[in-house]
Structures are given as structure tokens and as C-alpha cells.
Amino acid sequence: MKTQQFTVVDPLGIHARPASQLVAKATPFASSIEVRTEEKAANLKSILGVMGLALKQGSQFTLVVEGEDEEQAFTALTTLLTEMGLAQ
Amino acid sequence: MTHLTGIAASDGIAIAKAYRFVQPDLTITKTTVQHTDAEQQRLAAALAKAEQELAAIQQQTLKKFSAEEAAIFEAHLLVVNDPELIGPINQKIADEAVNAEYALHEVSSMFVALFEGMDNEYMSERASDIKDVTNRILAHLLGVHIPNPSHIEEQVIIVANDLTPSETAQLDRNFVLGFITDIGGRTSHSAIMARSLEIPAVVGAGTATTTIQDGDLLIVDGLSGQVLVNPTADVIADYQEKAQNFRAQQAEWSTLVNEQTMSKDGVHVELAANIGSPSDLDSVLRHGAEGIGLYRTEFLYMGRENLPSEDEQFTAYKMVVAGMKGKPVVIRTLDIGGDKHLPYLPLQEEMNPFLGHRAIRLCLDQQELFRTQLRALLRASVYGNLKIMFPMIATIQEFHDAKAVLVEEKEKLIAAGIAVSSDLEIGMMVEIPATAVIADIFAKEVDFFSIGTNDLIQYTMAADRMNEKVSYLYQPYNPAILRLIQMVINAAHKEQKWVGMCGEMAGDELAVPLLLGLGLDEFSMSATSILKTRSLLKQLTVTDMQALAAEALQLATADEVIEKVKQAVK
Structure with missing residues (x-):
């Protein structure tokens, strides 16, 4: 299992456009990929789940990846999160 | 072949396949399944x-x-x-x-x-x-179909229950040849939209959406209000000829574009256009308008999320005033409320919005809104021949109050060194019967009147013009309406003031002879009606029409008036 903590830096929070890109990136991987906050957890392969967390600028979350291709999935997603300027 | 009859809302004839713009019924029920x-x-x-x-x-x-x-x-x-x-x-x-x-x-x-x-x-x-x-x-x-107008890839006739402004916005104008709606009248949004797009429309056709299927071949006759569904080849040929004749007549009218409007006996009246935005200017000039008789500024405020700024308004007004190159431009201050709402300006829910807090009543109450618009108008006044008009005036006090605000803003601008036209005419709409009745008193205060017949008729007859059940009471030719119009014109002329009309009636071929006889000075209508009306006026003699109007005023019913006009003009 691989995890990393992030803080949302995008002023608009995790809105539809970047959420779509994250879900599209996560879906092909076999591993389970989750976004966890203090209260809730969401499947990163679900657009409704990710947006349902309503993460705003400054919100903290943990990315949790577990499964056979967790290395590749983890790298792909952490890269995307930071490249988009969404979270760090 | 099926046959529907509705209200002829926009001239012309179109022949094309039907596109149903109808939201399907998505009601669900819970059932138990075996498999x-x-x-x-x-x-x-x-x-x-x-x-x-x-x-x-x-x-x-x-x-x-x-x-x-x-x-x-x-x-x-x-x-x-x-x-x-x-x-x-x-x-x-x-x-x-x-x-x-x-x-x-x-x-x-x-x-x-x-x-x-x-x-x-x-x-x-x-x-x-x-x-x-x-x-x-x-x-x-x-197993039902959700319409997706962005998908239209061929020329079609839109069939809808009614078309809202947001729905018409989704339509690709290159592919839409005409409209047919179940409900509505000549003044509903879809009718006005069709006239501004210059495509034929039949509205209030009752059962269009239930009778017509997607892909049915349709003929829309916007001249007579007829809709033909899946016509025979003979009928199609017949209508192709009619469409051809209509185009020929339009070509004949177009020779009148640069002519002055004159009656047969040489009396000049002004034919002006009603507009909703600066983008209508092109059509106004193309149809040879001698001015703009009504610029409805509320469209500047609609379909957006915040109030338009003073500069934004100034730009729009200036474009219209300058674009008309010295011809008169009558701009009406904001007429919101009634059936028009702004998402960013919460108004209280009213039992009777048309009798409620709208137009000048709202502007005098929310003065910041009003003052911003007046400043933009005053700044635009130096670019041409601008006249300002207040809507829904009911009392002398309201006119005084509105004018006082205008004068105050004008003086502030002048003090700040901003140029303002020195001969700005200030007038009012006559749409509430109370003002028509004492028009002689108002005439001393105003520079001009513009009669808004759509509202004047609905208030005089106490009949909601959106309500189909009472639509028979929308009677422009009722002698009561004609007498009110006569009172307004006579009162104004006594004070050497001019009178315009900016309702649908001003472009109606049966009303024009009467209005000419009653002495109306300015007729303001959809730009597309101007040339037809100019051609009609050329054939009318003022003295004959005066006699006709005098007789009409003594008749008892609208039907008698219509009959009388038809006899006199044919």
C-alpha cells in the first residue's frame, strides 16, 4: 500500500474539470485507489465520489493506493495532482 | 394530410421536416421484476x-x-x-x-x-x-427521446409547446426555417423571436406537439396561420408557388427602402422600428426605418448574472444612437417585473405581477439601478437624436419624480464636465388607461407620448394577454381602445406634442388606416413590417381615413370595426 498526504491548492477546489481528469487517469488501474479525508473516503474511480467530498482550497486528503499495479498508479496520480496545480 | 390552424405570428412560408423540441415524460413507477x-x-x-x-x-x-x-x-x-x-x-x-x-x-x-x-x-x-x-x-x-437541438444537421421546422429564451438560444439558426408552437400569441417570445429572425411562425396551434411526429414533412404558412402535415405533392407545389409570390412581393417592397413614408395625399408619417438590442440595428436599416420608436432596454439586463455597468450600457446606447445617424431613437427605461425577471434582482412573489411592482414603479423604488441607466443614456445623448421615455406611468406625480431624477443626474454630469445633449425630449408610455383618460393634463408635462397597445389593451379589457381562455378579449379594434387612442392623440396635438405607437397594433394592416385617420404621428413596429406598411400607406388618403375613423368610433363592436375597415380599404 502506498499513501501520501496532500493539500488542495487550486482556488476553485477539486471542481469538475480536474476531477474528470483524475478519474480518467485512475480508472484503467487494477489497484483500489481512494481519497480519504478525516470524515470520509471516496473511490477515485468515481466522479460522483470524488466531487462528493467537496474538497476546497486548503482541504487536506490522503491518497491511498493498494493492489498489483500500485507503483505505477501512485506515480501517475501524484504526478497529475501536482502538474495540474491542484494539490501539493 | 393533417391540417392545423394557429395564429399567424411571422410572415413567410417554409417547407421542411419537423423537429420536435419537446421534453418527454419521464415519470416512473416502481414494479417488481422476475428476472x-x-x-x-x-x-x-x-x-x-x-x-x-x-x-x-x-x-x-x-x-x-x-x-x-x-x-x-x-x-x-x-x-x-x-x-x-x-x-x-x-x-x-x-x-x-x-x-x-x-x-x-x-x-x-x-x-x-x-x-x-x-x-x-x-x-x-x-x-x-x-x-x-x-x-x-x-x-x-x-424508450423516449430527449431532444438535443445542437444535433440538428439539416433544415427543419421546430415544433414545440412553447419556446423559452434559453431554448431558442440553443438553436442553430442556419438550420431553423420556421416555428410552430402549441401555445402563445403574437406577442409571445417565440413569435417575437421568429419575426426578428425573419422566419415564418404559427403559434397557438393547440395540438402541434401531439399531432406532429419527428420527420413529418410540414408546411408552415405564417401569412395565414395554417400548418399542413405530410401534404400531397399538389399541395406542396401550390405552396412553393405561394412562397415564390411572397418573395416577389418582398422584392417589390424592398424598392421602398429609401423612400419617405407618405400617404396618397402627401401627408408624411414616421415609420420606426422596435428593437431589443444593438444587434437589431442591421435589420432596422435594411428595412428602411425612419427611426427607432422603442428600444426595450430590459434585454440588456436579462440572461446574465449581474447588473450591466454604466459603461456597458453606455456602449450599447451609443451604438444605437450613433448608428441611426441623427434619426430619432426613443429609448425606454427599464421595464422589469411583470413577466420579466432578473436572477440577480430578487423581486417579491406577487399575486398579480402585471398589476404589481414593475417598470417605473420599481425604478423609483430602487433608484441606484435607475440612476445608473439614466447616466448611461445621458452620456449617449450627444451621439445623435436620443429621446428618453418612461414606462408604466400612472400618475402625474410618477412622471414628475422620474423626470426629477433624470434632471438631477443630468446636472451632476454637466457639473462634472461631461457632455449631455441640450435638446433631449422626455416622454412617457401610455399603457395605463388612467393616463389616457387625463392625457390632456399629461400633455402639458411631456414632450411626447408613445402608446403601448399590448398593455393598454390588456389593462382596458382586464384580460391577461398570456391567458388563452380570455384571448378573445384582446381586441385592438374595440371602439373603447380606439376612443382612448383618439383622446391621447387629440390631447397631445392640442399642446403641439407628437404621439407614437409602439405596440403590435402599429404594424397591423387593419389598424394602420384607422391610426392614420386618428392622426398618429409615428408608427413603431417590428422592422420586418415597415416596408409592407409603407406600401399600404401610399395607397391611403388621410381625409378618407379621417372619415373612416370617425365612423369606426361610433360602432359598437370590434367585429363591426374590422368589417368597416375591410370595406373601406379593399
């Missing part, structure tokens, strides 16, 4: 179709609009494939042996409620995206 596997397969098939459809819409949008607008469909596609949505629906079908429609509705409602409940406005609006996608899936389950 849950089959039910899950039915869901999978509906999802696949919805996905295919969304991908196609995404491509269309990308082609016709921008990547920005297409992006939303990317999110919609992800929703169709969302494991947290689809998983629970399949689970529900299996566990409870319920139909797919019901399971979809139950699960999606949970997400809709979750998003609607978020305190962030952006997120709560996403609830409508979820509804949008689930309705699309639901439509496939129910």
Missing part, C-alpha cells in the same frame, strides 16, 4: 446508448462551440460509467427485485440530494448535471 439478470442487462443497454449519445453530443459541441463547452460532457460521460452510481443500482435491482428505472431513480436521487445540500454554490449546481445524465439514461430505459 433481475435481464433487468440489469436492460440497464447496461440504456447506459451504453446514453454513453454513445453523450460522446456524439460532445463531438458536435466541440465542432460547433468550444473545448470549454464540450468539457462538461466529459464529466457526464464519467457519470454514466461511475462505479459508485452503477454498482449500487445493480445491487438494488438484485436485492429488491425492482425495475431498473426505480433503482436508478433511488440511487441518483441520493447523489442529487448530497450535491444540492452542499453549501458551495458551484457544487450545488452540479446536482443539475447529475439529473441531466440520469434523465438521459432514464429516457433510454423508458
